[in-house]
Amino acid sequence: MSEDAPKKTTRKTRAMTLADVRSFLEALARANPNPESELHYGDPFTLLVAVVLSAQATDASVNKATAGLFAAAPTPAAMAALGAEGIAPFIRTIGLWQGKAKNVAALSQVLIDQHHGAVPHDRAALEALPGVGRKTANVVLNVAFGEPTMAVDTHVFRLGNRTGIAPGANVRTVENGLVKRIPADLLREAHHLLILHGRYVCKARTPECWRCVAAEWCRFPDKTLPPRIKPPKPCNPA
Numbered sequence: 001m002s003e004d005a006p007k008k009t010t011r012k013t014r015a016m017t018l019a020d021v022r023s024f025l026e027a028l029a030r031a032n033p034n035p036e037s038e039l040h041y042g043d044p045f046t047l048l049v050a051v052v053l054s055a056q057a058t059d060a061s062v063n064k065a066t067a068g069l070f071a072a073a074p075t076p077a078a079m080a081a082l083g084a085e086g087i088a089p090f091i092r093t094i095g096l097w098q099g100k101a102k103n104v105a106a107l108s109q110v111l112i113d114q115h116h117g118a119v120p121h122d123r124a125a126l127e128a129l130p131g132v133g134r135k136t137a138n139v140v141l142n143v144a145f146g147e148p149t150m151a152v153d154t155h156v157f158r159l160g161n162r163t164g165i166a167p168g169a170n171v172r173t174v175e176n177g178l179v180k181r182i183p184a185d186l187l188r189e190a191h192h193l194l195i196l197h198g199r200y201v202c203k204a205r206t207p208e209c210w211r212c213v214a215a216e217w218c219r220f221p222d223k224t225l226p227p228r229i230k231p232p233k234p235c236n237p238a
Contacts, residue, residue: 013162013163013164013167013219014164015165015166016163016164016217018181018183020217021165022183023214024214025186025193025214026186027213028194029193030213035196036192037143038060039051039054039059039062041066045111045119046074047139047140048136048140048144050062051139052131052132052136053066055100057095061094064093065091065094066090069087075117076108076111076112077108077117079104080109084101084102084106103131106130107129107131110128110129110130121144121145126141135151135171137149138152138191142188142191147188148187149191150175150187150191152178153195155197156178156191156198157174158202158204159197159202160178161174162202162218163218164218164219164220165178165181165182166178166180178194197214209223
């Protein structure tokens with residue numbers, strides 16, 4: 001590259017004001033008044049397993065796999081009885097399935113041995129389970145137990161920085177910023193609102209800013225314009 005060539009600069013997103021954070025999330029809530037997890041589950045145990053399986057996998061792929069798995073093993077005792085070898089055939093279509101099969105079998109046994117077969121309503125106990133990290137614990141606490149936690153996946157991390165809700169260099173910084181800056185009455189549902197907004201509108205490569213209901217409060221400086229619609233070709237006269 002020539003020394004005289006202009007360098008490409010990336011404009012930094014400014015942090016939203018607290019008032020704008022509320023307005024942004026309230027706009028998302030009006031458009032999606034009942035945001036829910038897209039994972040299929042029936043109780044805290046099947047939710048826990050589904051979230052563990054969803055690491056580096058899509059919810060749709062997990063739902064296809066767990067339909068058969070949960071029919072065969074809906075409880076920790078049944079899952080532990082299957083073991084990793086019995087779980088594996090159900091989840092081979094999911095990324096990292098070998099390790100996940102081992103973790104699901106192991107965490108099921110721990111639930112039996114240490115928690116009377118129930119999913120604990122406790123962060124430390126959840127994070128002590130095989131294959132369960134902070135993000136998974138946050139999802140379970142939020143969805144199964146109604147806690148105002150913030151699970152930061154790739155979508156939430158992107159939105160925290162791109163929109164200016166809670167910029168941060170790493171996942172924990174963004175999580176802490178979101179918990180601090182989102183109003184308490186919106187925090188629990190904000191987890192779902194941000195994930196779904198990032199999945200379907202504020203996408204990674206090309207955010208669809210032109211159809212974002214909260215664009216008015218977003219601080220992203222390089223908003224995407226609507227795609228140009230090509231005019232129809234003139235018909236040739238008969």
